[in-house]
Amino acid sequence: MFRRKPQEVEDLVRQILRANGLETPLLQRRLLQAWDDVAGPAVAQYTEEKHIKNQTLWVKILSPAVRADLQMRRTTLVAQLNNAVGAQVIADIRIY
Numbered sequence: 001m002f003r004r005k006p007q008e009v010e011d012l013v014r015q016i017l018r019a020n021g022l023e024t025p026l027l028q029r030r031l032l033q034a035w036d037d038v039a040g041p042a043v044a045q046y047t048e049e050k051h052i053k054n055q056t057l058w059v060k061i062l063s064p065a066v067r068a069d070l071q072m073r074r075t076t077l078v079a080q081l082n083n084a085v086g087a088q089v090i091a092d093i094r095i096y
Contacts, residue, residue, distance in 0.1 A: 027089045028052045034084040055091045
């Protein structure tokens with residue numbers, strides 16, 4: 001018998017990822033990859049490491065001047081990064 005309720009592939013993939021607990025790690029990975037584009041190439045060259053823990057993005061910046069600039073732009077960066085991923089992945093950024 002034919003199925004009369006067709007579903008889009010995107011919805012099916014999302015359901016499979018969510019059922020296997022892979023949706024959040026995938027979104028976190030995408031957000032980390034979007035950092036260079038959102039922050040810009042000038043900031044990206046001073047970024048040494050970044051990771052997400054408890055909905056907080058931790059970013060190590062080598063330049064004190066860039067670190068101070070990013071501290072002032074934290075809320076804007078959170079919104080831009082979440083927008084780039086298309087989901088609420090992080091709630092805060094800690095720059096050290």
